[in-house]
Amino acid sequence: MTRQPTSDEIFYLKSAARMLLFPTSTWATGLVLFHRYCDYISSQRGSNRDKDVIPSQICILLCLYLASKATEEPRRQQDIINVGYKLEHPNGDAFLRVDEQMDALRNTMTQAELVLVRILGFDVNVELPHNWIASILYGMAWWETKGVPPSDTELVDTRVKDVARLAWLVANNAVSAGLVDRESARVMAAxxxxxxxxxxxxxxxxxxxxxxxxxxxxxxxxxxERVQRLIEEHVDIAKCKQERDASNSRRANREVSYESQ
Incomplete structure (x- = not known):
């Protein structure tokens, strides 16, 4: 049976990333690493190994920890552990005390990290489509002005921003669906x-x-077009568009409220 990240695991990873104030590049890199771990588990099944090598929640936190290093958004191991503890005990203490329990969790994380990096082949680099989305759209805006570089005011044109927001949401969902390693980042962005x-x-x-x-x-x-069809098979484009439009509506309402003050 193929090991795939569950919706609960993806939600856990994104919740932890939000609490750690990670940008898109970091949580997306962490999620790609977790997909790679799941692919490894799938490849091992049928060879006397039917369970995860590392407990799911520890593995997710470690993937974020490795991603924080790879994307130059470092967080202390203690902060990663505390976020995981808070997610598991939302009604308990905000932080763990630095005591034997914290030391034990640190040792567990350190040992599990050595296992995980070996599983990942010591490769935690991930090329995401998001940077290419920004680069391509910038180029397209330049192209439309017939060779004249767009100014800042032209770059924030509503039409370009709407295309960018929807493409970004689609890319986020492509990451969640485990599609990033199946194509080049530039083609996926396009x-x-x-x-x-x-x-x-x-x-x-x-x-x-x-x-x-x-x-x-x-x-x-x-x-x-082949990559487009691949994405559309795994991503609900209509839902992404609804999310983009709802976000635009909330933003417009805030601007009206601010101007009326």
């Missing part, structure tokens, strides 16, 4: 943008998809 443009019925800034894919994805139209 597919997320293509999905966003088509969801909003916006034209491509090119003569056709082949030209657009060649310029922005450095790939073929068929490959970008």
């Amino acid at each position: 597919a997320c943008i293509l999905i966003s443009l088509r969801a909003d019925s916006l034209p491509l800034p090119a003569s056709d998809l082949s030209e657009w894919a060649d310029v922005w994805a450095r790939s073929s139209a068929s490959r970008v």
Whole structure:
């Protein structure tokens, strides 16, 4: 049976990342590492190993801990442990005291970390599509102004921001679905943008998809569309769009409220 991260495990990881004030790059890297761990477990099943090598919650916290180092968002091991403890005991003490229990948890984390990095092949580097989304959209804005670099005011154009927000949400869900290691980050970013443009019925800034894919994805139209279909098989695009539109509505209401004060 294939080992896949459960919805509860993904929620746990994202909740811990939120409490640790991690940016998207860190929690997404942590989640990709957890997917890689699950792939390893799947590959071992049927060879006298039917259980996780590391308890799920400890593994999730360790993946975030390794991701914090890889993305240069370091957090102390003690902070990681306290966040995990708080999630497990929401009505208890906010923090563990530095005592024998904390020392025992630190030792457990340290030993489990050695196991996890070996499972990951000592490779905790992850290339996410998010940076490419920003880069491609910046280039597209430049392209539309016929070679004149867009100013800051042009970059915050509502249309570009809406495309970016939806593409970002789609990319987040692609990370949760374990798709990041199945394609190059640049092609996946282009597919997320293509999905966003088509969801909003916006034209491509090119003569056709082949030209657009060649310029922005450095790939073929068929490959970008294949990745688009892969994402759409695993991600609810309509739900992402609803989330984007709801966020825009809340933002607009806050701005109206602020202006009326």
